Amino acid sequence: MSDYLFEKLPLGRSLSLLAKTYFGALTKRLEHLEVERYYSILIVIENSGPTCTQQHICNNLRIDKVSMVRILDYLMEKKYVKKVLNPNDRREYFVELTPKAKKVMPQIYSEIEGLNTIAFKGIPKDQRKEFYKNIALLYENVEGLPAHKIFVNYKKANKEKK
Numbered sequence: 001m002s003d004y005l006f007e008k009l010p011l012g013r014s015l016s017l018l019a020k021t022y023f024g025a026l027t028k029r030l031e032h033l034e035v036e037r038y039y040s041i042l043i044v045i046e047n048s049g050p051t052c053t054q055q056h057i058c059n060n061l062r063i064d065k066v067s068m069v070r071i072l073d074y075l076m077e078k079k080y081v082k083k084v085l086n087p088n089d090r091r092e093y094f095v096e097l098t099p100k101a102k103k104v105m106p107q108i109y110s111e112i113e114g115l116n117t118i119a120f121k122g123i124p125k126d127q128r129k130e131f132y133k134n135i136a137l138l139y140e141n142v143e144g145l146p147a148h149k150i151f152v153n154y155k156k157a158n159k160e161k162k
Contacts, residue, residue: 045095083096
């Protein structure tokens with residue numbers, strides 16, 4: 001796709017095209033783990049410490065509560081996460097990685113790093129750091145704007161192109 005077209009499209013569409021392609025490749029690289037496209041949730045849990053809650057994950061990844069319940073049910077069924085009752089508030093559960101998940105986290109990070117290396121090919125390291133700063137600034141600039149809630153769900157298509 002030409003950079004001319006990326007410049008003409010709404011920024012969100014350009015980023016969406018990149019995200020679809022990126023997540024398609026990452027999901028393919030990690031399909032043997034049976035985590036579907038939920039590796040980001042595992043990363044948030046791992047980096048949140050022992051008091052990670054469903055709400056914390058929802059807030060960080062902008063996922064609605066209903067979807068979060070389904071995702072965690074799936075990850076619990078696959079034995080990647082478990083819920084532990086908060087001893088200080090019996091209405092709340094902490095979400096933790098299981099030993100099975102902890103074992104595969106290095107693999108997840110490795111595949112992300114490998115794909116990022118491919119994605120950033122031809123872009124100097126200092127510009128990569130600047131890219132992330134710019135993405136954060138773009139997000140900050142539009143985060144508070146009046147908007148409709150949009151649901152994005154990068155699921156594998158039923159039939160893949162051969």
